[in-house]
Every structure is written in C-alpha cells, then in structure tokens.
Amino acid sequence: MAEGTNSKTSLIPHISVAAVLVLILLTVWFWPSEEEPTVVKVPVKQPEPVVAEPVIPEPIEEDPIPEPDLEVFEDEPEIETTPPPEPEPEPEPLDSSDLAVKTALSALIEHPELTRILVNDEIIRRFVVFVDNLNNEELASNFHVLQKPEKPFRTYQQAGKEWIDAASFKRYTPYVEVLDNADVDKLIELYDYYKPAIQENYAEIGYPDDNFDGTLINAIEHLLDTPEVPIPIEVYTESVVYKFRDERIENLSNAQKQLLRTGPENMRVIKATLREIRDVIDERL
Secondary structure, eight states, X not given: OHXXXXXXXXXXXXXXXXXXXXXXXXXXHHSOOSSOOOOOSSOOOOOOOOOXXXXXXXXXXXXXXXXXXXXOOSSOOOOOOOOOOOOOOOOOOOOOOHHHHHHHHHHHSOXXXXXXXXXXXXXXXXXXXXXXXXXXXXXXXXXXXXXXXXXXXOEEEETTEEEEOHHHHHXXXXXXXXXXXXXXXXXXXXXXXXXHHXXXXXXXXXXXXXXXXXXXXXXXXXXXXXXXXXXXXXXXXXXXXXXXXXXXXXXXXXXXXXXXXXXXXXXHHHHHHHHHHHXXXXXXX
C-alpha cells in the first residue's frame, strides 16, 4: 500500500507541467483575437513564438508512512511436537496345539502329577465335547481330558452286602490335589486366552451361534447339584457294572455318580473349586 502511494505522488509534478503546456498550445492555435486582421498582400512578418516558461510546482510534502509495530520475542516459544504413535504389532496367531496347552497348564499348575494325568491329544476339543455332554447330563467317556486312575475300583463284602472301599476314593486324590493347587483367577485367564479356539471347536460340533460360557456354567451347576451321601455306600453288580443300591443315587446322571465315586472329601474340594470358577464366569454373562 505504501509503495503505490509513493509512485502516484511522484507523478504529480510531471502531470502538472504537461497540463500547462496543453493549455498554452490551445490558446495559441484556437483562441480568437479581439480584432479582425486587415487583409494585405504584403507579406506579414510572422511573430516569433512565445515560449512560456514551465511552471514547476513546489514539491508536495508527504506524510511519513509509519512503520508497523513488530513484536519482538526475545526467546521464541518452543513448539512441542508429539511423535506419531508407533503402529501396534500384529497379534501372534493363537497356538492351540496340545503341546502349547499342556505347557501352559504345567506353568500354571506346578504339580508333578499334572503331566501324567492330562491327555496328550486333542485337549481343547475333548474339553469342549466333554462339557457339552455334561451340560446335557451325559458323560462322554471317550472324551475325557484326564487319564483314568491307574488303580482299580475296589469294594468289600460285609454282612452279606457290598460296599465301596474307601481305598477307591484315594485313587482320585492326585486329581483333586492338582485342582486344589490351581489359582482360579489364572485358570480363568488361561481359559479366556484359549476361548477363540474353544469357541471354534464348539461351533464345529453344532453350536455356531452359542456362547460356550453359558454351557460351561450349566455343566458346573449340574455337578454342584450332586447330593452328598454318607458313607459307606452300598453297591451291587449287574453283569460287570457296579450300581448303587439306593435308587435315589442310581437315578442320578452318570456324571453325578462319577463325582460321588471320588468320595465325600474329594467331592467337597472339587465343588469348592467349581463354585469359584462358576462365580467368575457367571459375573460376565
């Protein structure tokens, strides 16, 4: 803006001089004289042209253009820049192999009997099928996650009746000790870690839209409904199968009768752990 004003002002003297010269020329050539000139055939001496001195106007004093106030910063403030976030690493694919599952369980439950009693093949699939059958009050004998006890089931005879020998209950002591030695919270964390593989197997056996958590809760509730029975417990044999003499016990599901065979003390420990697992999973349903 200041530069344009200076240029326009500097042209004013030149425009004034040119205007004066134009007015002088018009007066000489077009302005009429006061008297008519007499026509004489005598050559008339032409008057010398009058050259007017140019009028030079006095220069116009220009107001000084104030310079803009510039705010001076002694120390310029530092601009904090936030570095772009680092890209999140791609999640590693879930290793649901039997070796990985068994290794994870062994790290979680430090008990020497665990590796012996745990099956070595299709651990997750066996678990899913077993729980699903248990939810339906059935016992999937071909899909046990734990190996069968090494010692046989034992009974004794007394007063013409057959009773379960207390030594049979001790067969399950290593299993119960392993379960009792587990940290339930960490056990749930491990369950959640393998939940995608569990859910995938659950879909493959016919439940693509169901949440396995609900099935597990129902299966646990079914075992918790197993009544406590005083010992000794009378049994009898029919063919090669032992049956409970008390019809109320015999009418229980196979899973509940199997839990009874572990003995009163073992059953109480198992139920206590199952209640903890149920309560944790039930809170998020």
